[in-house]
Amino acid sequence: MSEVVVKHIQKKYRKHQVLQDISFTLEPGKIYGLLGRNGVGKSTLLRIINNRAFANNGEITLDGRSVVDNEAAQRRFYLMSDTDFYPSSMKVRQAFQWLSKFYGTFDWRYNEHLVKVFDLDVNQKIAKLSTGYLTIFKLINALCLPVEFIFLDEPVLGLDANNRELFYSELLSTYEERPRTFVIATHLIEEVANIVEHVLIVDKGVIKKDCDATVLLNQAHVISGPQAAVEEFVAGYQVLQRKHLGEIEMAYVLGELPRDTRTSSVAIQQMSLQELFICLTGKVGD
Amino acid sequence: MTKTSWQFHWRRLFLENYNYALGLFGLWLSIDLLDYVVGINLRLLDVKSVCSAVLYVSMADLAILTKENTTFFLQMGIPRRRSWFMQWLSVLLSTFLLDGMITLYLKIATRGQVPINNFAGIFKSYRAAFNQPWQFGLFLFLMFAFFIMVMLLLGFIFGLLLTQTNWIVALFSVYGGFVTVPGLIAGAIGLVYWQANTTTKQHITAFLYRLIGRSTDGVRAWPLLITLSVVVAILSGVSYLFARRLQAKIRKG
Structure with missing residues (x-):
């Protein structure tokens, strides 16, 4: 199975x-969450992988060959982004047909299902679609194409809560049926927390965390209680952040906790992915 | 994807540009015919104005199509090299087709019945400067190519606006036509010149002299081709700088 290797990109x-x-x-067959604060270069990174922008340094390879201007590699990728690359006069149905021709095949049955559940008018011109329906149109493209690596840059932009839920559910169902690699760049961390299997956190131009989501979250905890007890408990752990609420202290720590914590006088909670992200990339309101 | 990308490009050019120009000519010919049969003057434009109007509309449309195809190909993962090659090849084909359509229209318009050489418009004064009708015809053809190139350049530049591309690749793409098209024309003329007899060689030499505004018999014409080349180069350069500035404003991260 093929892997996309990103090396020292600048x-x-x-x-x-x-x-x-x-x-x-x-790696093949995984759902990645590409997380980072505004302006850290998530979109830029996806654009570089998908041959829309060029890196100043570094290399991206698929099966050992550079993906830059490499048609064989690029036809195995699909980038869904907020930039509109479709001709203004093209209708939704025509776009599906052209995508099918360009990529060789297209999952028409699944396409029909998605068009129906999202209630997309296929006879509408792409330029006339609302922001939400334009997003739906691009998501349908991404899910129906026969590509191995799907990059979704802010995939739920403009979608209402119902359509967002529908999209996540469709994503999981198609992934289960036909595993391929999804890379989801989003700021809605809580919404994708239960979907992503692997987390890539970008901060200050470097990858700050690159690990399995479950492993990472199993090591991330919030320890709260009287200040002295918390201090004693977290000694030796990597403390990402501390908050004080009167006499109560909350410490956000990263590391394996002792198996038996019943005797400790502190409360221990697992950190959410969003909390961990905030701790790793800066303070709230930074 | 190779076959599909060519199919997509030419299909859009034919359906949305050439057919469009042909349709406009058809419309004006119908009005022309109706006017001839009914005997009242319905025409708002004379044949030369119709040709000019169709040419300008077609060029603007070509710019939009070029921009859209450039970005669409990037979405589809088509390499820039092929995209560039297709766009510039369409300069030649578009020139041939539009030239052919205008010639045909001028020949069959009821009140027209004029050869392409008479559709000189602003170039009328140049006609006298050329010895042979074919020389002036070729001159007009080159003018067509330049105008179309300008519109393709604009389209390509605005297409690249969305791509945040590498500046070397962008520069190569934008200015590639200046190497390709004149290169092909110069090659064709060179081939004819090499095989021609002395008289034809003299004609070709005189023609080439006139293209750059010089004459062996004292007639002087403004070196239009060179001027246009400079204008196109400046225009595309300014547009490119404009494009680079806009690119920096595209949302990142």
Whole structure:
């Protein structure tokens, strides 16, 4: 099975170094969450992988060959982003047909199902679609194409809560039926927390965390209680952040906890992915 | 994907640009015919104005199509090299087709009955500067190519606006036509010149002289091709700089 290997990618816009040194590997059949604060270069990174922008340094390979201007590699990728790349006069149905021709095959049966459940008008011109339906149209493309690596940049932009839930459920169902690699770049961390299997956190132009979501969350805890007890408990752990509420202290720690914590006088909770993200990438309101 | 990308590109050009120009010519010919049969003057434009109007509309449409195809190909994962090659090849085909359509229209318009050389418009004064009708015809053809190239350049630049592409690749894409098209034309003329007899060689030499505004018999014309080349280069350069500035404003992260 093929892997996408990203090695030492650097990207600079004029004097602003967006990506300092990005390296990671995308394995087949996994759902990745690409998380990062505004402006850290998530979209830029996806654009570089998908041949829409060029890195100043570094290399991205698929099966050992560079993906830059490499048609064989690019036809195994699909990037769904907020930028509209479809001709204005093209209708939704025509776009599906052209995608099918360009990529060789298209899951028409699944397409029919998605069009129906999302209530998308296929006779509408793409340029006339609302923001939400434009997103739905692109998501349907992404889910029906026969590609191995699907990159979704803010995939639920403009979608209402019902359609978001529907999308996540369809994503899991198609993934279960036909496993392929999804990379989801989003700020709605809580919504994707139960979906992603692997987390890539980008901060200050580098990958700050690249690990299995379950393993990571099993090591992330919030320890709360009297200040002295908390201090005693967290000694030796990596404390990401501390909060004080009068005499009560909350410490966000990363590390394996002792198996038996029943005797301790502190409360222990598992951190959510969003809390962990905030701890790793800066304070609230930073 | 190779076959499909060519199919997509030419299909859109034919359906949305060439057919569009052909349709406009058809409309004006119908009005022309109706006017001839009924005997009242319905025409708002004379034949030359119709040709100019169709040409301008077609060029603007071509710019939009080029922009859209450039971005669509990026979405489909088509390599930039092929996209570039297709766009510039369409300069030649578009020139041939539009030239052919205008010639045909001028020949069959009831009040027209004029050869392409008479559709000189702003280039009328240049006609006298060329010895042979074919030379002026070729000159007009080159003008067509330049105008179409300008519109393709604009389309390509605006297409690249959305791509945040590498500046070397962008520059190569934008200016590629200046190497390809004149190269092909110069190659064709060179081939004819190499095989021609002395008189034809003299004609070709005189023609080439006139293209750059010089004459062996004292007639002087403004070096339009060179001027246009400079204008196109400046225009595309300015547009490219404009494009680069806009790219920096595209949302990142």
